[in-house]
Amino acid sequence: MGVGRVPRETLGELLRALGQNPTQAEIADIVSSAPREVDYKTFLTILNRPDGFKPAGTPGAYYFSPLHLTLFDKEGNGFIGAGELRYVLTQLGEKMTDEEVDELLKGVQIGPDGNVNYESFVRTILSQ
Structure with missing residues (x-):
């Protein structure tokens, strides 16, 4: 009891x-x-606190929203640097470990200039 x-x-x-x-x-x-x-x-x-029951959606849909990543798209072309993406994922918000980011980036195409198309990145992550 x-x-x-x-x-x-x-x-x-x-x-x-x-x-x-x-x-x-x-x-x-x-x-x-x-x-x-x-x-x-x-x-x-x-x-029963205010905002306690928020629509959860899928965990990744919120965390990996392209809207969040547009803040880091300095040139407005749909790309951010892979290093900057790693920084965002490991240092801001709900922080991920380097190992978790390594796992996420395994299937992501990084251009010769070191940039990642963040919308493609988000689609890849959410489809897993």
Whole structure:
């Protein structure tokens, strides 16, 4: 029989198990403001917070949106440097590891100038 409380460190897993898709930053915020042991009433407040249930779509559809990558397309030609793409994926937002980026870039065509067509990159990633 349980004690009617859960450790705050498990909140991210619980929210995801119940259909939410919080970012790591949102989880950090929630955990930092939650009591060490979260009771049912407090958990319901967290679960029903504004914007708690966002349409998730596919994970990659949001993360790999071409709209995000247009910010790094300095020339407006649909291409960004492979090194810049690696930087974006490993240093900004939900950070990926170098190994994860290496795996993603395996099937991506990098031009002789070192650039990647980011729309093609996104289509390739989302089709996997």
